[in-house]
Amino acid sequence: MEENAPSGRRSGWKQDPAAVQADILRAATEEFARNGLDGARISDIAERTRTTKRMIFYYFQDKQTLYRRVLEEAYRKIRAEEAELNLGALPPLQALRRLVEFTFDHHRRSEPFIRLVMIENIHAARHLRDSDLIARVNDSAIERIRDICTRGQATGEIRPDITPLELHWMISALCFFNVSNRPTFGTNFGDELFTEQAQARLRERVADMVVAAARA
Amino acid sequence: MEENAPSGRRSGWKQDPAAVQADILRAATEEFARNGLDGARISDIAERTRTTKRMIFYYFQDKQTLYRRVLEEAYRKIRAEEAELNLGALPPLQALRRLVEFTFDHHRRSEPFIRLVMIENIHAARHLRDSDLIARVNDSAIERIRDICTRGQATGEIRPDITPLELHWMISALCFFNVSNRPTFGTNFGDELFTEQAQARLRERVADMVVAAARA
DNA sequence: CCACAAATGAACCATGCGGTTAATTCTGTC
DNA sequence: GACAGAATTAACCGCATGGTTCATTTGTGG
Numbered sequence: 001m002e003e004n005a006p007s008g009r010r011s012g013w014k015q016d017p018a019a020v021q022a023d024i025l026r027a028a029t030e031e032f033a034r035n036g037l038d039g040a041r042i043s044d045i046a047e048r049t050r051t052t053k054r055m056i057f058y059y060f061q062d063k064q065t066l067y068r069r070v071l072e073e074a075y076r077k078i079r080a081e082e083a084e085l086n087l088g089a090l091p092p093l094q095a096l097r098r099l100v101e102f103t104f105d106h107h108r109r110s111e112p113f114i115r116l117v118m119i120e121n122i123h124a125a126r127h128l129r130d131s132d133l134i135a136r137v138n139d140s141a142i143e144r145i146r147d148i149c150t151r152g153q154a155t156g157e158i159r160p161d162i163t164p165l166e167l168h169w170m171i172s173a174l175c176f177f178n179v180s181n182r183p184t185f186g187t188n189f190g191d192e193l194f195t196e197q198a199q200a201r202l203r204e205r206v207a208d209m210v211v212a213a214a215r216a
Numbered sequence: 217m218e219e220n221a222p223s224g225r226r227s228g229w230k231q232d233p234a235a236v237q238a239d240i241l242r243a244a245t246e247e248f249a250r251n252g253l254d255g256a257r258i259s260d261i262a263e264r265t266r267t268t269k270r271m272i273f274y275y276f277q278d279k280q281t282l283y284r285r286v287l288e289e290a291y292r293k294i295r296a297e298e299a300e301l302n303l304g305a306l307p308p309l310q311a312l313r314r315l316v317e318f319t320f321d322h323h324r325r326s327e328p329f330i331r332l333v334m335i336e337n338i339h340a341a342r343h344l345r346d347s348d349l350i351a352r353v354n355d356s357a358i359e360r361i362r363d364i365c366t367r368g369q370a371t372g373e374i375r376p377d378i379t380p381l382e383l384h385w386m387i388s389a390l391c392f393f394n395v396s397n398r399p400t401f402g403t404n405f406g407d408e409l410f411t412e413q414a415q416a417r418l419r420e421r422v423a424d425m426v427v428a429a430a431r432a
Numbered sequence: 433c434c435a436c437a438a439a440t441g442a443a444c445c446a447t448g449c450g451g452t453t454a455a456t457t458c459t460g461t462c
Numbered sequence: 463g464a465c466a467g468a469a470t471t472a473a474c475c476g477c478a479t480g481g482t483t484c485a486t487t488t489g490t491g492g
Contacts, residue, residue, distance in 0.1 A: 015439060015488065036338055038254035042480060052441065057481065115338065117400055122252055122334055125399035138404040166421065169401070169409055173393035174386070181392065183341035184333055185385070188354040193385055205382065209425050231458060231469060258450065268471065273451065 020051050021059050028056075029070045033112035036119045037067050068127045071120060072134055074113050079137045082106065087144065092152030093211055099144070100171050100207040107175040108199070114179045142168055152214070159216040167214060174206045236267050237275050244272075245286045249328035252335045253283050284343045287336060288350055290329050295353045298322065303360065308368030309427055315360070316387050316423040323391040324415070330395045358384055368430070375432040383430060390422045 027048035031040045042063060046053040060066040085102055087095040107114060120128050128134060145164035152158030182194060192198060243264035247256045258279060262269040276282040301318055303311040323330060336344050344350060361380035368374030398410060408414060 017439070020439085036252060036254060038252060041478090043478090053481090054441065055439080058439075063480065117397070118334055118338055121397055121399045122255075122331065122338070123399075125403040128400055128403050134404070142405060162421075165405060165409060166418065168405070169393075169418070170390070170421075170425070172397070172401070174389050176397065177389035177393050180396075181333070181337055181388070183337045183339075184344055185388070187341040187344050188350075189358060189381060189384070193381060202382070202385070205386075205429060209386070209429050212428050213421060213425050233469070236469085257448085259448090269450090270452090270471070271469080274469075279450065 017059075020055060023049050023051065024056055024059060024066075025070060025073055028066050029074060029112060029116075032067055032070050032119070033115040037063075037123065040067075064127070068131055071116055071127055072131050074116050075134050075137055078110060078113050079140060083140060085144075087148065092148050092155065092157050093215060095148050096145075096152075096158075096167070096214055097207045097211050099148070100175075100210045101203060103171050103175045104178070104203045104206055107179050111179055114176060117176075118180050149214075156216055158214050162214055167210065170210050170213060174209070178202070233275075236271060239265050239267065240272055240275060240282075241286060241289055244282050245290060245328060245332075248283055248286050248335070249331040253279075253339065256283075280343070284347055287332055287343055288347050290332050291350050291353055294326060294329050295356060299356060301360075303364065308364050308371065308373050309431060311364050312361075312368075312383070312430055313423045313427050315364070316391075316426045317419060319387050319391045320394070320419045320422055323395050327395055330392060333392075334396050365430075372432055374430050378430055383426065386426050386429060390425070394418070 024045070028040075028045050030048060031045045034040075040063075042056060043053055045066075046056060049056075056066065060069055082102075085099065087099060090098060120126075142164050145167050149158055149162070149164050149167070153160050178199075186194060193202060240261070244256075244261050246264060247261045250256075251260075256279075258272060259269055261282075262272060265272075272282065276285055298318075301315070303315060306314060336342075358380050361383050365374055365378070365380050365383070369376050394415075402410060409418060
């Protein structure tokens with residue numbers, strides 16, 4: 001009686017549209033992250049799939065729409081991962097440090113997402129702006145910091161003249177750049193900062209910087 | 217008797233190859249910075265020029281070569297501008313602060329360059345690596361900081377366990393991100409941080425952060 | 433089991449675009 | 463002022479690539 005969830009187990013079935021779409025989205029994410037919107041080839045995406053080029057246009061109208069869906073999905077996934085972090089139990093400055101460290105690690109593990117954001121910035125966030133789905137997915141990121149701030153400012157541990165948005169900007173800048181600009185930075189100045197040890201050290205330096213910026 | 221400099225005044229002359237090449241390079245820089253390597257159209261570049269598409273291939277063999285030349289020229293120009301800054305006269309921490317503030321302002325004014333670097337990062341710095349011209353143009357950036365460090369560490373103002381490379385990384389991250397990710401950041405969280413006042417404030421926050429990270 | 437829709441496959445199409453050909457005009461030289 | 467080589471123009475080309483057409487298969491509800 002109860003119908004299976006669309007992409008659930010359908011053993012015996014020959015068709016599973018939801019799975020096909022998910023498969024396309026996965027392949028497209030890889031391809032767009034690797035080569036950008038213009039650089040990506042639909043036929044290459046198709047080859048990474050268990051289906052054909054035809055189906056890509058069947059489920060997603062055109063290249064731009066597919067790209068937008070990829071972007072939406074990537075944001076959704078990343079924010080969901082971030083949401084798992086529970087900082088409410090920690091004292092404000094410790095929570096902040098933990099958030100920075102987590103973000104540093106998380107960004108390093110999320111190169112495809114970082115690259116999609118880079119690509120979107122090259123395109124002046126045109127497609128991001130077109131997407132209504134994303135709009136309020138990001139608020140949670142700020143809310144998490146706002147909570148830290150209000151708690152910390154109540155106890156006097158955090159200076160009153162800093163905003164959650166500024167803190168988020170700092171954290172993002174340092175953690176994002178570390179992944180996004182590794183190629184040119186490494187080429188220009190060597191890869192010394194990208195060994196495991198150097199990265200661990202950098203991680204603490206970044207945490208120190210942000211905490212120091214917030215401390216009263 | 218004395219021949220004019222290639223791109224100098226050639227009034228009366230109908231041909232000026234050097235000027236044509238410079239013109240192409242200028243137009244190509246605009247186009248590549250705006251649309252990326254794949255997004256840029258040679259015909260669009262030609263239209264922004266006083267010459268034709270054919271001449272682009274005549275002077276620069278193909279699209280990739282043109283792009284590489286654009287990249288080289290952009291790096292050369294930017295490092296030349298940065299070199300004008302004279303920090304030797306200032307005490308170490310003051311020099312560092314001045315460097316951060318300068319870099320913050322300079323990056324804001326150099327969006328096309330920032331975008332070229334973003335684009336190059338998307339391409340894993342492939343073309344940058346191909347260019348031998350650029351290799352040691354960047355050393356000066358590190359040397360400038362190294363000088364500050366050695367001076368500051370001699371007097372004990374600067375902590376001994378920080379490297380010029382780390383400082384450069386911090387400065388770059390904060391100043392670069394401010395320009396590179398403005399589109400997505402603004403779209404996701406609003407443009408509050410990008411007003412003149414907020415930017416001025418951010419500029420000081422960034423300077424504080426870096427100086428604090430360096431201070432013993 | 434039939435009708436109808438959703439899903440799929442193979443072959444095809446239009447054209448934008450990077451790059452070229454070949455002929456023409458400059459410019460400096462002997 | 464003729465010759466050689468560089469600079470320039472206009473017209474052209476191949477083909478990769480986004481997107482489509484049309485026919486066929488697969489699944490579902492009556």
